[in-house]
Amino acid sequence: MSAAQIGMLVTMLVYLLGMILTGFMFKDTNKTVGDFYLGGRKLGPLVTAMSAEASDMSSYLLMGLPGLAYFSGMAEVSWTILGLSLGTYFNWLITAKRLRRYTEKINAITVPSFFSKRYDDKKNFLMCIAAVEIVLFFIPYTASGFAACGKLFSSLFNVNYYLAMLISALVIIAYTSLGGFLAASTTDFIQSIIMTIALVTILIFGVNVAGGMDQVLANAKTMSGYFSLNRSYNIATASSSSFDVIAIISTMAWGLGYFGMPHILLRFMAIEDDRKLSISRRVASIWAFLSMLISLLIGMVGLKMSHIGAIPSLDESASETVIIEISKLLSNHGFLAVIVAGVVLSGILASTMSTADSQLLAASSSISSDILSHTFGIKLDDKKQMLVSRLVLLVIAVLGVFLAWNPNSSVFGIVSFAWAGFGASFGPAMILALYWKRSNKFGALAGMVSGGIMIFVWKFLVRSLGGAWDIYELLPAFIVALLFDIVVSLLTEAPEKDVTEKFEEVASMK
Numbered sequence: 093m094s095a096a097q098i099g100m101l102v103t104m105l106v107y108l109l110g111m112i113l114t115g116f117m118f119k120d121t122n123k124t125v126g127d128f129y130l131g132g133r134k135l136g137p138l139v140t141a142m143s144a145e146a147s148d149m150s151s152y153l154l155m156g157l158p159g160l161a162y163f164s165g166m167a168e169v170s171w172t173i174l175g176l177s178l179g180t181y182f183n184w185l186i187t188a189k190r191l192r193r194y195t196e197k198i199n200a201i202t203v204p205s206f207f208s209k210r211y212d213d214k215k216n217f218l219m220c221i222a223a224v225e226i227v228l229f230f231i232p233y234t235a236s237g238f239a240a241c242g243k244l245f246s247s248l249f250n251v252n253y254y255l256a257m258l259i260s261a262l263v264i265i266a267y268t269s270l271g272g273f274l275a276a277s278t279t280d281f282i283q284s285i286i287m288t289i290a291l292v293t294i295l296i297f298g299v300n301v302a303g304g305m306d307q308v309l310a311n312a313k314t315m316s317g318y319f320s321l322n323r324s325y326n327i328a329t330a331s332s333s334s335f336d337v338i339a340i341i342s343t344m345a346w347g348l349g350y351f352g353m354p355h356i357l358l359r360f361m362a363i364e365d366d367r368k369l370s371i372s373r374r375v376a377s378i379w380a381f382l383s384m385l386i387s388l389l390i391g392m393v394g395l396k397m398s399h400i401g402a403i404p405s406l407d408e409s410a411s412e413t414v415i416i417e418i419s420k421l422l423s424n425h426g427f428l429a430v431i432v433a434g435v436v437l438s439g440i441l442a443s444t445m446s447t448a449d450s451q452l453l454a455a456s457s458s459i460s461s462d463i464l465s466h467t468f469g470i471k472l473d474d475k476k477q478m479l480v481s482r483l484v485l486l487v488i489a490v491l492g493v494f495l496a497w498n499p500n501s502s503v504f505g506i507v508s509f510a511w512a513g514f515g516a517s518f519g520p521a522m523i524l525a526l527y528w529k530r531s532n533k534f535g536a537l538a539g540m541v542s543g544g545i546m547i548f549v550w551k552f553l554v555r556s557l558g559g560a561w562d563i564y565e566l567l568p569a570f571i572v573a574l575l576f577d578i579v580v581s582l583l584t585e586a587p588e589k590d591v592t593e594k595f596e597e598v599a600s601m602k
Contacts, residue, residue: 096423096430097249103434104245104441107286108263111279111445115267118275133196135277135362141372143280143446144359145180145380146287148350150447150507151240153387154290154440159412161391162398165318165325167335169391171343173384179347180380184373187351188360190526192369194598195361203354203454203518204462206361207540210525211533212591218537220467222518223458225544226354229513230455231488235495236506237264237448243499244440248416253499260445261496265489268449269482273362276449283442284379290439291386293432294418298393301402301421308389311396327395328407338560345567349511352518355450394418415440452492456485508564509551516543516569524577529595535581543573 093101135143160169191206200206204222211218242257267275302308317323317332324335350356363369394414398405403417416437423433460481464470521539524531546569554561554568587595 093249096420096433099427099430100419100423100434100437101249103431104438107435107438107441108260110282111263111267112270114279114282115270115275118271118278133362134274134364135359136364137368137371138375139277139281140359140363140369141375142284142379143277143450144356144372145376145383146280146284146443146446147276147355147359147450148180148353148447149287149380149383149443150237151440151444152507153383154287154415154443155240155412157384157387158391158394158414159406161388162394162406162414163325163327163391163408163411165312165315165320165323165332166388167317167321167324168339168343169388170321171340172346173381173388175344175347176384177347177377177381178344179350181373181377182347183350183356184360184369184376187357187522187526188363188369188373189366190598191357191360191522192363192366193601194526197594197598201361202457202462203357203522204458205466207521207525207536208466210591211531211536212588213533216462216467218533218540219462221537221540223462223467225513225517225540226458227455227488228544229510229517230354230451230458231491232495232506233510234448234451234455234488234492236510237444237451238492239496239499240444241441241448242496244416244437244444246499247413248437254497257496258493260441261489261493264445264448264452265486268452269485273358273453276453277359277362279449280446283439283446286435286442287439287446288379288383290415290436290442291383291390293436294415294422295386295390295393297422298390298397298418301418302393302396302400308393308396311399312392327411338563342562342564342567345564345570346511348519348566348570349515351520351522352514352516353511354454354514354518355447357518357522358450358454390415390418397421448492452485452489455488456481459488460484509547512551512564512566512569513544513547515566516547516573519543519570520574520577524574524581528578528581529592529599530586531577531581532584532587532591534584535577535579538580539573539577542576543569546572 157169194210195206198209200209204219204226207222208216208219213219238257238261241260242253245251245256245260246253267279299305299308312318315325315330318325320332322335323332325332363372391414394403397403397418403421406414419433419436422436423430464480465477517540520543521536525536547565550565550568555563555565
């Protein structure tokens with residue numbers, strides 16, 4: 093291992109140690125399960141905004157988007173950014189404030205408990221089904237985060253993948269189980285800052301090496317279809333192909349996923365003052381758009397750097413490592429540059445960890461609070477509930493490690509599938525629960541189940557037909573879930589008076 097690699101590794105280890113210390117800082121703040129899973133609703137507007145976006149973006153921001161721009165040009169990455177930006181903004185605008193007020197009104201601390209209490213589901217069928225779907229989609233999602241961390245250390249420092257993955261998982265488990273929601277949200281806020289530093293640093297350094305932004309743009313213009321929004325460039329063949337309406341709709345559909353993401357919805361529920369959510373919305377929307385735009389530019393800059401021989405030429409599978417390759421080049425410029433490169437690589441680690449910790453908490457709360465305590469009626473005092481919560485978190489993490497054991501697993505394939513699963517299962521049900529008084533528990537249950545099933549049906553049976561059927565499974569599943577929720581609600585008995593009165597009370601809040 094070279095001196096530069098050692099310097100970067102030490103920087104990243106210091107970062108990991110800092111995350112564990114943050115967990116210790118919040119260890120004594122968790123007096124109840126509500127504190128552990130929702131932080132006692134004490135988040136400020138900035139932490140709410142930035143922790144939500146950090147837990148949302150994952151390593152897709154620092155690896156997926158730059159790689160997409162590097163390899164295939166502007167079409168897919170631009171439509172993706174537009175879809176995600178719109179999804180981010182409207183989720184904050186439509187969902188955040190009313191969900192915060194509703195969950196406080198009915199004393200719900202998890203997404204499944206919100207659905208159950210919103211419809212006065214005394215048998216907790218909604219809570220159980222929602223909790224099962226969260227576990228179903230979050231455990232492999234968490235595993236993908238562990239795998240991404242292992243691959244990062246393994247590729248950078250030639251260390252054993254399994255050892256790197258296990259150490260990363262242990263760090264995430266440590267600070268999350270110690271400090272709970274407040275520790276996860278605070279570390280996510282810190283990690284969003286590190287991610288920002290990483291993006292800006294790499295862009296500035298890369299543009300300088302490439303000879304300026306004019307040279308970067310001129311290089312891209314020489315490639316057929318690179319800047320087109322309806323043609324996809326292929327760096328391997330130096331040609332472009334059609335990026336049709338079906339592809340555009342499919343790509344933009346990613347934005348629908350936000351309405352059903354439990355780890356993002358929990359941030360809405362946890363802010364201390366719902367009147368400050370407008371601040372959070374602006375901060376989150378601006379940061380998300382600008383960070384994705386910088387990621388796009390980094391992919392374009394990296395392409396120019398490859399053409400002048402500054403970094404290696406990358407094929408499709410390796411294009412996601414463009415920031416890593418630029419970081420390696422940066423580390424060759426002295427001691428300070430090594431430290432900066434280490435911070436940049438910590439940003440990639442941060443983007444993954446900030447998602448995995450939130451997923452662990454959401455999945456853990458689904459089992460310990462929603463299934464064990466409420467569905468099966470296992471009553472424990474606060475101290476024992478905290479112990480059970482931490483044990484469940486550990487079990488889920490162990491399952492995640494088991495699923496991440498294959499180093500050749502597709503990280504982004506898993507993320508895409510789980511994102512669709514949450515978006516379709518909970519998105520339509522959440523919007524209707526917040527804004528449609530006539531919706532009832534039967535409709536919500538039908539929407540959740542049909543959305544989850546349709547994800548599997550479309551992914552494995554329909555999409556493979558190709559052509560007009562080759563649409564991202566989230567869109568058709570979202571539509572099916574929405575229709576089932578509405579139709580079944582209308583075909584079954586109206587909600588009870590107590591349920592509609594609470595709805596009206598929340599709706600009338602200014």
